[in-house]
Amino acid sequence: MRRVVYDADTIARRVGELGQEVTEAYAGGELLLLGLLKGSFIFIADLARAIGRPLQVDFMVASSYGNATASSGNVRLLYDPATDLAGKHVVVVEDIIDTGRTLQRLLTLLASRRPASLAVCALLDKKMAPPIPEVRFTGFECPNAFLVGYGLDHAERYRHLPFIAELAQESDG
Ligand code: PRP
Numbered sequence: 203m204r205r206v207v208y209d210a211d212t213i214a215r216r217v218g219e220l221g222q223e224v225t226e227a228y229a230g231g232e233l234l235l236l237g238l239l240k241g242s243f244i245f246i247a248d249l250a251r252a253i254g255r256p257l258q259v260d261f262m263v264a265s266s267y268g269n270a271t272a273s274s275g276n277v278r279l280l281y282d283p284a285t286d287l288a289g290k291h292v293v294v295v296e297d298i299i300d301t302g303r304t305l306q307r308l309l310t311l312l313a314s315r316r317p318a319s320l321a322v323c324a325l326l327d328k329k330m331a332p333p334i335p336e337v338r339f340t341g342f343e344c345p346n347a348f349l350v351g352y353g354l355d356h357a358e359r360y361r362h363l364p365f366i367a368e369l370a371q372e373s374d375g
Contacts, residue, residue, distance in 0.1 A: 206367050216341045220323060220341055221249055222254075224323060225253050233290070234292050236292055238308070242296055243361075244352050246259065260283040263280040263281035290317050292312060292318075292321070294323070294336075298324065298354060323338070324339070326341060327340050327342070345368070352365065
């Protein structure tokens with residue numbers, strides 16, 4: 203029913219490397235990690251601890267999937283970050299890029315708030331969408347499968363799994 207795609211050790215190694223990449227990319231200035239909930243909640247917790255420089259953390263809530271296994275393309279903003287983005291180096295932390303619609307819509311909005319810079323750190327990228335220039339840090343180019351675990355859900359289940367697995371379509375395992 204489920205096949206492990208990235209085990210916990212593999213994820214930990216890659217997230218450690220991403221933390222180093224982010225650390226090296228921002229020599230100075232204020233760094234804000236902006237996590238897209240809910241899917242990024244585990245990733246951002248690990249990533250933040252792998253970054254060796256001062257930073258702040260805030261969140262946004264956007265929802266596009268509902269309970270379906272295909273993206274609807276409708277993005278709803280349910281929570282806006284309280285932090286002032288102006289002058290900060292903002293890194294949007296996303297669990298997975300599928301159609302890229304969620305990010306495209308949010309990046310337009312965030313850019314209008316005049317951050318010093320705007321980048322995306324995505325753990326998984328299906329590479330289905332046209333390239334988004336802001337996506338500067340990527341964990342894995344992942345298969346075009348329905349993935350769950352390490353924050354990713356199906357109908358709010360499986361987020362707590364410490365690994366990332368493919369969910370069979372005919373059964374929720
Ligand atoms: C998922 C995922 C991404 C987005 C990717 O979020 O976490 O944010 O969809 O899809 P896209 O590239 O096609 O826009 P979802 O709306 O399921 O909310 P969640 O993070 O609360 O699980």
